[in-house]
Amino acid sequence: MSLSAAQNPSSPAGASSDSSKADSSKALYGGTSTRRITVHDIAAATARGEKWPMLTAYDAMTASVFDEAGIPVMLVGDSMGNCHLGYETTVPVTMDEMAVLSAAVVRGTRRALIVADLPFGSYQEGPVQALRNATRLIKESGVGAVKLEGGERSHEQIRLLVEAGIPVMAHIGLTPQSVNAMGYRVQGRGEEAAHQLLRDAKAVQDAGAFAVVLELVPEELAAEVTRTLHIPTVGIGAGAATDAQVLVYTDMVGLTGGRVPRFTKQYANMRQVLGDAAKEFAEEVVGGTFPAPEHTFH
Numbered sequence: 690m691s692l693s694a695a696q697n698p699s700s701p702a703g704a705s706s707d708s709s710k711a712d713s714s715k716a717l718y719g720g721t722s723t724r725r726i727t728v729h730d731i732a733a734a735t736a737r738g739e740k741w742p743m744l745t746a747y748d749a750m751t752a753s754v755f756d757e758a759g760i761p762v763m764l765v766g767d768s769m770g771n772c773h774l775g776y777e778t779t780v781p782v783t784m785d786e787m788a789v790l791s792a793a794v795v796r797g798t799r800r801a802l803i804v805a806d807l808p809f810g811s812y813q814e815g816p817v818q819a820l821r822n823a824t825r826l827i828k829e830s831g832v833g834a835v836k837l838e839g840g841e842r843s844h845e846q847i848r849l850l851v852e853a854g855i856p857v858m859a860h861i862g863l864t865p866q867s868v869n870a871m872g873y874r875v876q877g878r879g880e881e882a883a884h885q886l887l888r889d890a891k892a893v894q895d896a897g898a899f900a901v902v903l904e905l906v907p908e909e910l911a912a913e914v915t916r917t918l919h920i921p922t923v924g925i926g927a928g929a930a931t932d933a934q935v936l937v938y939t940d941m942v943g944l945t946g947g948r949v950p951r952f953t954k955q956y957a958n959m960r961q962v963l964g965d966a967a968k969e970f971a972e973e974v975v976g977g978t979f980p981a982p983e984h985t986f987h
């Protein structure tokens with residue numbers, strides 16, 4: 690989705706005669722509405738030219754922090770595999786794990802649209818399997834939408850889910866569930882690969898996806914996809930031209946151990962904060978200064 694002019698209804702404060710810009714209370718980020726955000730709100734915000742943020746979340750407590758911060762869309766990503774469950778990759782994540790953590794994120798939030806990843810092996814057999822597993826996340830976990838990986842190769846799955854009334858976010862470019870086949874390399878480089886990415890983008894839009902994640906693709910190609918499609922593009926490692934941006938929250942707050950992708954930005958150092966708190970507690974226990982009288986019952 691692209692507009693000819695950059696428009697941001699929530700700024701600047703200067704007077705504008707354009708009535709479409711007048712109502713900043715509607716803004717996806719910074720707006721005043723407290724009801725649950727829907728895929729229609731996402732489409733409307735993108736049509737107004739608002740860029741919007743999305744973060745992953747894997748538990749109720751963290752999700753409630755992001756909900757109170759105004760993050761309008763949260764992804765219960767299968768990145769829970771490496772970020773939360775201690776696996777090497779997203780590949781081992783099961784439907785049971787997705788269902789439990791997705792339900793927790795829904796319970797922790799009031800306003801955000803919650804999108805849950807369909808994990809590897811839960812939709813590759815075909816549209817009927819995809820529908821069975823997506824239905825479980827909608828009914829049992831209470832999410833508002835699901836996400837699955839693949840462009841042309843997944844279009845039948847997307848179409849059946851959309852026909853059944855399940856909003857679908859697509860995911861093309863680097864698709865980490867295929868790591869064993871594709872590695873973690875920039876996608877869409879070279880003419881043939883760029884054409885394939887454009888075909889994938891059109892295929893998921895035609896199948897009815899309400900948005901599409903573009904992961905690890907060159908900025909110029911992400912810009913072309915964004916201009917070509919009418920649905921919003923959500924970038925991760927795809928440059929600044931997409932309609933939205935998503936990051937894995939543990940990378941964003943500096944909690945992920947080890948190497949993180951170059952495209953992430955660290956806005957806090959939670960590893961340091963948590964480690965320092967744990968050391969201070971340990972030292973007070975060893976030194977006998979915790980618990981103090983105010984923590985003690987008689």
Ligand SMILES: Nc1nc(=O)c2c([nH]1)NC[C@@H]1CN(c3ccc(C(=O)N[C@@H](CCC(=O)O)C(=O)O)cc3)CN21
Nearest residue numbers: 768771772779865873874875937940945949950951952
């Ligand atoms: N913590 C975390 N952050 C993520 O962004 C993330 C996950 N986990 N797990 C699921 C996928 C896997 N992702 C990945 C994993 C590795 C690279 C990576 O190694 N990228 C290289 C660039 C490779 C190239 O130049 O071709 C990098 O240095 O960023 C990128 C995305 C993104 N997702």
Ligand SMILES: CC(C)C(=O)C(=O)O
Nearest residue numbers: 745766767768902935
């Ligand atoms: C990186 C995002 C888009 C994702 O799919 C995940 O966190 O699982």
Ligand SMILES: [Mg+2]
Nearest residue numbers: 766767768806
């Ligand atoms: Mg994922």
